Amino acid sequence: MHRTPEGPAPLPADVRAYLDELVRRTRTVCGPHLVSVLTVGSIALGDYRHGRSDIDVMVVVAPTLPGAALAGLAGVLAHPALPCPATGLELVVHDRDAVGRPSGGAGYLLDLNTGPLLPNRASFDPARSPAFWYVLDRSIARQAGRPLFGAPAEQVIAAPADADVLAALRASVREHTDGEGHLADNRVLNGCRSAVFCRTGRWTAKRAAAREIAASEAGFRPVVEAALASFERPRGTAVPLPPADVRAFLDWVRERVDATGSLRH
Incomplete structure (x- = not known):
């Protein structure tokens, strides 16, 4: 069980x-x-x-x-x-x-x-x-x-409508882009999971999603791999990530969510 x-x-x-x-x-x-x-x-x-x-x-x-x-x-x-x-x-x-x-x-x-x-x-x-x-x-x-x-x-449990899930993803990305109250590594890994959902329509574990994004998006591989390494540590010893790199990655994720919404309308 x-x-x-x-x-x-x-x-x-x-x-x-x-x-x-x-x-x-x-x-x-x-x-x-x-x-x-x-x-x-x-x-x-x-x-x-x-x-x-x-x-x-x-x-x-x-x-x-x-x-x-x-x-x-x-x-x-x-x-x-x-x-x-x-x-x-x-x-x-x-x-x-x-x-x-x-x-x-x-x-x-x-x-x-x-x-x-x-x-x-x-x-x-x-x-x-x-x-x-x-x-x-x-x-x-x-x-x-x-x-x-x-x-x-x-x-x-009824599955939420696609439009509601995409609206929720946009709000989630905004929340993690602002970063208040969230560790940088978790912000990046949440972004990876959102991006993979946009590709597949399925929810994937954060670390598996991050490995997929690191393999397919060379420009973001350093920040994603750094987030994965930090995520292996306890919360109290998480490693800070470059704020500009985290924001650039989450901006890219937001674009993926917006593009998915456009394709489905």
């Missing part, structure tokens, strides 16, 4: 145990209203890096879930009430009826960020959050979400 789709190696034992306990607590709080618990992000795409990656989880619940249960869930899952062995937990709860329809909005019931390297934040108002993060998460979940409990992703 916890094996990655790209190989037989399991996740670290403490991460597996953490996910088991997360599911147990989520089932206890949500009871019969729980529909699915899915891993998304790096775990789903087979590229979890212990000491660098967050644990990304999507929870789908029935619309009959009492509103008070959301605050209760945030309380029992927040670090250190449930000690997170990764850099952080990013968990989003969606209503089954809402997530079963294509949408370009954030649309969550609960967005919980918590962990050793993440400030504790529990949001219950999707209007307060940029929508693009959640559109991209749902697109990745639809393709690659790995069930920890309940119905598989393709049965409960």
Whole structure:
């Protein structure tokens, strides 16, 4: 259940145990209203890096879930009430009826960020959050979400419309171009994943996408390879990258996203 789709190696034992306990607590709080618990992000795409990656989880619940249960869930899952062995937990709860329809909005019931390297934040108002993060998460979940409990992703999550995914990619590239709050290596690797998605229509793990871009785009190979090397290090020892090179690369990615949008209209 916890094996990655790209190989037989399991996740670290403490991460597996953490996910088991997360599911147990989520089932206890949500009871019969729980529909699915899915891993998304790096775990789903087979590229979890212990000491660098967050644990990304999507929870789908029935619309009959009492509103008070959301605050209760945030309380029992927040670090250190449930000690997170990764850099952080990013968990989003969606209503089954809402997530079963294509949408370009954030649309969550609960967005919980918590962990050793993440400030504790529990949001219950999707209007307060940029929508693009959640559109991209749902697109990745639809393709690659790995069930920890309940119905598989393709049965409960509708794929966002192409136009909404491309709009979310544009917003993501803008966010990473500005760079505030993001490590340079992760900004570059996110750009690589966006560029490969534009080529293939499929989500690829960040490091695999970076290797593809390094092989095909000689002009950007130095900054991409530097980002890959830095990404192998813990977050606290990430290597700074030349700001002008990072911006030039992300400008190129934005052009790829814009060109893809033009081709699809």
